[in-house]
Amino acid sequence: MSLVMCSLCPNRCVLPEGERGKCRIRINLDNEIYTLTYGRPCAVHVDPIEKKPAYHFIPGSETFSIATAGCCLSCKYCQNWQISQANPEDASHYKLLPEAVIVSALRAKCKSIAYTYTEPTVFFEYMIDTARFARKSGLGNVYVTCGFINKKPLEELAEVLDSANVDLKGFNDDFYARITGGQLKPVLQCIKYLYKKGVIVEVTNLIVPTLNDNMVEIKEMCTWLMNEVSPDVPVHFSRFSPHYKLKHLQPTPISTLHEAWNVARSVGLHYVYIGNVSGRKGQDTVCPACSNVVVGRIGYSVVSFNIKDTQCQFCGNKIYGRWKL
Ligand code: SF4
Ligand code: SF4
Secondary structure (H helix, E strand, C coil): CCEEECCCCCCCCEEECCCECCCCCEEEECCEEEECCCCCCCEEEEEEHHHCCCCCECCCCEEEEEECCCCCCCCCCCCCHHHHCCCHHHCCCCCCCHHHHHHHHHHCCCCEEEECCCCHHHHHHHHHHHHHHHHHCCCEEEEEECCCCCHHHHHHHHCCCCEEEEECCCCCHHHHHHHHCCCHHHHHHHHHHHHHCCCEEEEEEEECCCCCCCHHHHHHHHHHHHHHHCCCCCEEEEECCCCHHHCCCCCCCHHHHHHHHHHHHHHCCCCEEEECCCCCCCCCEECCCCCCEEEEEECCEEEEECEECCEECCCCCECCCECCC
16 A cells, blocks of 8 residues: 655645545545645635734735635634534535635735635645735735644745734643644744745734743743744734633633733833734734834724834834735
């Protein structure tokens, strides 16, 4: 029996003929790896770009969001587990080839395509074909990812990406192994590489009470971002709500999110946000040089915008991001 290894993500599944990988959507057929969900998204929505969250990429715009079934990880708190942990044949889907995605996005007056909700890495071929069409049509490409991808496909993908939000789920290997089924190191490499390539990178850290809410570790994570990537990388601390296999835990206390925000700012990160909450703290983009609000937000709406080209309108400081296409 011949075996084929899928080298798309660090799981590196070795597949006998007819078998699928951990993500459930990649299969060995006649000694080739195929994706079962090409052109078959199970979720298609027009979303505010702020919902991804992408706060430093064309604020106030709408993004055409697609996902297929499947994921290379198995996070115990996954909000979208009904599709991320589903076999493709068990998830209802649309038929939407890359060209049709672009036509629909342009018709909906979106500025970008977001590959999101589940893990787009596992529908790599569908994502990259769509992204290439998007580029030709003047649309941006937004990769919302767990960052669990091997170097070679990442290099290919980075050529067509404009923005990425990478989940940095925790800052130790044990948390990654126990709660997500993944590993930390490839995620760190993904963040560094995308930033170096000029993709507008933002990082999301979902804080789960008792599992990854240790402030010493959050400080280590922020220090790593400062030293190994840039103080400019925006960080979103996001509120956990009980889902899937972690229904027994409480939602993240607001005070924990505020504490993490303070830690990140004290370490020196310039742009720190709080997500999945209704309060005002951590919503606006503040100029790190003069402390004026350059992008004001209420929920997913932009209520003020004070950036000209790439500079703060109050003091002229450069603000990290892409502010128009
Ligand atoms: S993409 Fe899927 S099949 Fe390929 S290595 Fe990752 S989990 Fe395995
Ligand atoms: S990586 Fe994202 S989509 Fe996949 S299981 Fe984890 S939270 Fe769900």
